[in-house]
Amino acid sequence: MENKLISRHLRFLSQLMELHGENPFKIKSIANASFKADKLPFPLAGKSIAELEKIDGIGKSIAIKIAELLETGTLKETEQYLENTPEGVVEMMRIKGIGPKKVAVIWRDLHIDTVGELYYACNENRLIEAKGFGLKTQEQIRKTIEFNLAAQGKFLYAQVEAVVYELTQIFDASFTGIKLVVAGEFRRLMEIINELVFVVAAEDEETVFSGLNNLSTLTFSERNGQNWFGQTEHGLAIKIICCKTDAFAINLFKATGDDEHVEAVLARIEHPDFQPKSEEEIYQKAGLNYIEPELREGITWIKKASAGKLPELITFKDLKGTLHNHSTWSDGVNTLEEMALYSRDQLKLEYFGICDHSKSAFYASGLSIERILQQFEEVDSLNKKLQNFQIFKGIESDILNDGSLDYPEEILKRFDFVVASVHSNLRMTEEKAMDRLVKAIENQYTTILGHPTGRLLLSRNGYPVDYKKMIDACAANGVAIEINANPLRLDLDWRWHQYALEKDVWLSINPDAHRTTGLWDMHYGIHIARKGGLTKEQCLNALSAAEITAFFQSKRERFLHDKRSIAF
Template sequence: MENKSIARTLRLFSQLMELHEENPFKVKSLATAAFKVDKLPFSIAKKSPEEIEKIDGLGKSTAAKVIELLQTGAIQEMADLIKETPAGVVEIMGIKGVGPKKVLVIWKDLGIESIGELYYACNENRLIEAKGFGLKTQEEIRKAIEFKVASNGRYLYAQVEEVAELLIKEATGLAGGIQVSFVGDFRRRCEIIDGLDFLIGCQDASGIISDLKEIPYLNVLAESPEKLETEHETGIKALFNFCSPDTFSYNLAFLTGAEGHNKELQNRLEIGDKSFETEEQLYAQAGLPFIEPELREGLFEFDLAAAGRMPELVEWKDLKGSLHNHSTWSDGVHTLEEMALFCRDELKLEYLGISDHSKSAFYAKGLTEERVIAQHEEIDKLNLEIENFRIFKGIESDILFDGSLDYSDEILARFDFVVASIHSVFKMSEEKATSRLVKAIENPFTTILGHPTGRMLLTRNGYPIDYKKVIDACAANGVIIEINSNPLRLDLDWRWHQYALEKGVELSINPDAHSKKGFYDTRYGILAARKGGVTAADCLNALNSTEITAYFKQKKGI
């Protein structure tokens, strides 16, 4: 075993001891020993137990731990501490700038047990008021997590968007009016991106390749007459493909589609024919209506085309209001009035559905029954003062472990709508998670099922559920399913949108905004909905203010 491995083990041991608030003297001794071992000019593994005990800076007790590690491959006392610590908490300790004292607050005070939960908490501003934290520390932790995730070579769509737009602008400028487009996963608006792909149509690619190689923030990985593989300074891979102008539309289609889509499309085209003026012409030649890039996954788009049901996909302009949002009443950063005015004046929406956290979400300043009543009084006042706009009284009510909501029927009846969501106890079997959700769906006050699987893309898998049973329950009880627009969530997964629509379940594209800026996340929910083949008619918040008022009243039996 190398000195560095021994030092890392001792360092983690000291951190675990500090996390579990053990003897500070022992913690310091282990941390010092870790530093000393890392700097030794000789291999400690080659020394005898007697020699190890004499090494300066170890001490008899720590030397015994090192000997135990070398002889058995583990330190039993450390193994016992690891058993008492959630695996995600141990992983959090590996984030740069997050020491044991901060981890203890994150774990015990905030109830966070994974990097995914911590990243989401940063995005919801939950760390700002925690002991030993602040806005600067929260931002540093968020960036450290992003770096850790990015080092795996995979990115959220939202994380690569800025680089993508920069590179397409560069390529378009260099091409001088020649055809340039995104292709691949990014053009299909996939939620997770492994790299950026571009297509440039030109007679001679050599000049453009030379210019691209001169861009200072691009590192060239490989080059051929048809392709230039590069890496952006952020680590994002960017592949530039080149083709002749007359085959641009053909290559645009086949470099965009997923394998299943391309195989079916190729079967419908005449062999060898690659000259098409537009993609629309290519699809027409294949006997198909134009299929939007988002749908080209080879899953259900050809069935829709064959049935003559190719959808007119939802757009931002179709949405008339925003539901599932948080204000300073819980863990948001802007007041109710600020959120409402932003929706009316900047986003040109007709209504805002406020749904602050319920009382079980103590970490997010969840609303007690008394505060619910006080908030409703403020909403009534604002609805009288703000012209041409409506604030609806909602709540994001926690689904408890037994599937019940965390307010009495008397309180739930006060709301215009209720978003029911799980925020705690994620470790469940599929049977338990499904039954928990179904019971909440069957609650007559539940209007919308919020982020149904609780997933955090790239950082935390959702709890396992039987999607069909959950969606069928929503169909049977008239419950809307949320498409949570936070780019970390995008939950309900787009792959289940068609099943929901077939069962007659409506969807709601919700930003889960915790600030005015958060409303712009709606765009990512729209992109996910488009991948699922969702139209405006399928969306609850495409209803105008009058229509959704009537819907809420009907749901409540008024």
């Protein structure tokens, strides 16, 4: 084993010790030995413990550790620390800009133990509340994590959105007489983008290719006929499909849908090599109603298009209010009044649901019962003050380990609605997760099941769930399911929207906003809801203020009716 590797082992051990709050003197001596070992002009391998301990900066105890490393390739002491350290916490220690002490604060004080959760916390501005952190450190950590995610070649839709806008502006400024549309995964509104595809129509293809080569924001590595392959400066794979103007529609169609969808549609056309003027003409030739790009996954929607049963997909204008939002009462950046006014004046909504964290979420300044009552007073005051707008009293109540909600009944019944969410002990078996979720769903005060799987895209898979069992439980108990619109979540997964809708379960597009600008995340929720086939008639917050008031009331009356029936 080379000295450099020995040095790294010792350095890592010192970091783990610091993370776990061990004796500072021991930590310093091991860190110092790590530095010395790396600078020695001779190899440590082959030396006895007696020889090792005579080396300046080593000493007897560290000499024994080096000997163990040389003999076994590892240290028992290091392994013991690792057994008591979550894998995600160890991964955090590799992030540039935060040492073991800061990682300890993140882990112990904020109860964050994965890089994905850390990234989510940075986006919620939660880190600046912790000791030793500021905006600059938080931003540095966020950028480092984004860089590491980009190295995997996968990007969130929201990240790619800015790239698409930037490239479109560049193309418009660089070329004349071309037609350009983004296709592929981005046009289908996929939550994760692996490749960015553009279709470009131009009569002079070579001029386009020549111009593409001169763009500093793109690096091209291969050309295959009409197709160019490369990547953006952000590391995102890109494909440019160049074609003649009369072939634009068919190329856009082929580049948008997944392979199964494209093949199935073209198989319905007698002469699939025809040159359509539009995508609508393609579907017409196939005997189908026009299928929106976001629905072009597989053959499910082809069957419905053939039967004339495609849904009229929800739009942002259909939303009447926003539910599940946070304020400075817990871990939000803006006050309750600022959040409400932004919803009314900027988003033109009729109502706002405040859902600050409950008392178990102490890491997010969760509300004690006393503070809930104080917040109720502010809501009442604002409802008298604000015109043509209503604030509903809600809470994001933690689903505790046994499935119960973390307030007594006399408090829960005072809320207009309750979003029940899992935030802790996420490492569960499917059986444990389902027991916990179903019990919370069966609680008469649960109105909406929040981010139902706890996933963080590209970072954390979430706890395992039986989707059908979860959705069936919501259907049986009149509980709506959230489509959490935060681009890191987009949970409930769109692949399960149709099953929920078939079971007559309401879906609620909630931004989980922690600041005014976060309310715009509902656009991402709309995207993923459309992908799942949601209509305004089945979206909870597409109800008017009067209608949703009646919905909240009917939920309570349903429980009272069931309770009386059981008593009878």
